[in-house]
Amino acid sequence: MNDLDFQVIQKVLAGEKRAYAQLVDRHKDKAMALAVRMLKNHQDAEEALQDAFIRAFNALPRFEWKSSFSTWFYRIVYNVCATALSKKGSAQLLSLDGEEGNETFGLLSDIELPDIEFELDEFRQIVQEEINKLPHTYASVLTLFFIQEMSYEEIVETSELPLGTVKNRLFRARTMLRDAVLKRLIEVVRKEKVA
Amino acid sequence: MTHLTMSQILHFVDGAADYATQAQCTNHLAVCERCRKEVEIQKNLSKSARKNPYATSLRFTERVMTRVAPQPGFSWTTKILNNVANVFAMMLVLGVLGYAISSTSSFKLEGSPEFSSLSKSFTDSYTKLKESVQQRTNDLTVKVQPVSSSRSQRFVIFALFALITLGVVDRFLLRQLTKTKL
Numbered sequence A: 001m002n003d004l005d006f007q008v009i010q011k012v013l014a015g016e017k018r019a020y021a022q023l024v025d026r027h028k029d030k031a032m033a034l035a036v037r038m039l040k041n042h043q044d045a046e047e048a049l050q051d052a053f054i055r056a057f058n059a060l061p062r063f064e065w066k067s068s069f070s071t072w073f074y075r076i077v078y079n080v081c082a083t084a085l086s087k088k089g090s091a092q093l094l095s096l097d098g099e100e101g102n103e104t105f106g107l108l109s110d111i112e113l114p115d116i117e118f119e120l121d122e123f124r125q126i127v128q129e130e131i132n133k134l135p136h137t138y139a140s141v142l143t144l145f146f147i148q149e150m151s152y153e154e155i156v157e158t159s160e161l162p163l164g165t166v167k168n169r170l171f172r173a174r175t176m177l178r179d180a181v182l183k184r185l186i187e188v189v190r191k192e193k194v195a
Numbered sequence B: 001m002t003h004l005t006m007s008q009i010l011h012f013v014d015g016a017a018d019y020a021t022q023a024q025c026t027n028h029l030a031v032c033e034r035c036r037k038e039v040e041i042q043k044n045l046s047k048s049a050r051k052n053p054y055a056t057s058l059r060f061t062e063r064v065m066t067r068v069a070p071q072p073g074f075s076w077t078t079k080i081l082n083n084v085a086n087v088f089a090m091m092l093v094l095g096v097l098g099y100a101i102s103s104t105s106s107f108k109l110e111g112s113p114e115f116s117s118l119s120k121s122f123t124d125s126y127t128k129l130k131e132s133v134q135q136r137t138n139d140l141t142v143k144v145q146p147v148s149s150s151r152s153q154r155f156v157i158f159a160l161f162a163l164i165t166l167g168v169v170d171r172f173l174l175r176q177l178t179k180t181k182l
C-alpha cells in the first residue's frame, strides 16, 4: 500500500479537501495513458479522467482499503471509460477470447530479422504507435500491465474480467504488438535498402 | 530442436517463470540463437511499452479541484466592503501627497542649494504637467459641464488617479494571493 496515498487520503477525510490535489497530481499522467488508449482520443480521455477523479473524491469516504488506492481508482477510470465507449456504441469489452495460445512464434518468426537498434527513438515511437492501434480491449490490459505495473490479480480487480480472460488478452496483446512492430521495422529496413 | 513457446518466453522476460521453466529457458537459450533473439525483442518491447508518453493538460489538477473543493469565493458585497477601506486610505494618502506637491508654500524648505534647485526644478516640471493636464481636463470637461473651480478639478484628477491605482494594485495582489494558495 502506498503510504503517501494513505496519508493524503487521511487528510482529505479529516476535512482538508485541498490535499486531494496531491493525489490527482500523482496519478493523473499514468491514468491518462489508460484513458487515451481506451478512448483513442485525447480530449475524451481528459474529460473521462476528470469525471473519474471527481467520482473517486465523492466515493472516498466509502473506500475500505481492501486494495491500494491506485487499484481502486483505476477501476473507476476503467469503468468511466467503458461507459463512455458504450455511449459511443463501440463497447466491445466482451470480445471472443480464445484459449491462451501455446503457439510458438507468429508468422514473422521465419523472416530474417533485421539487426534492430532498440535504443533508437524510432523504435520507441513505433511501439507507442502500434499500442495505440490495438483494439481498446487489448490496449487497456497492456497499459494496466506495463504503465500501471499491475499484476494479473490487480488487473482482474480493476477490469472485473475473469483471470483467464485477462491472461489471454495480455498474451494476445503482446503477440499482436510484437508482430505489428516487427512488420514496421522490416518495412523501415526495406525502405532504407531501396534508398 | 523444439523452440520455447511464446508464453514461456514472456514469463521468462517478466521474471515470472517458475523454477522449472526458468531452468528450461536458460538451458535452451544457451544453444538457440533464434530464441535468444526473441527474448531480446520481447525485452525491448517491454521496455518501450513501460514508457508513458501521455500527460494531462496544464491546468488539469486545478480544474478537478475547483469541482471537488471550490475555494470559498468572495461575494461582491464583501469585495466592495473590503475595497472601500482601501479606497479611502489610498485617496487620503494621495490627497495629502498631491496637496503637498501642488501647494508651493509647503516647499519652503531651508536646506542646501542643491536641494532647493532640485525641488524648484521638480516643482516647475510639476506645474507644467499640472497645467497641461488641466488644459486637457478643461478641453474634455468643458463640453460636459460648466467650468469648475481648479480645486474640484484637482480633486477629480486625484480621485480618478487613486481609483485606477487602487484597482491595479488590488487586482495584482488578488492574483498573487490566489496563485500562492493553489
Ligand SMILES: [Zn+2]
Residues within 6 Å of the ligand: B002, B003, B004, B028, B032, B033, B034, B035, B036
Ligand atoms: Zn529456440
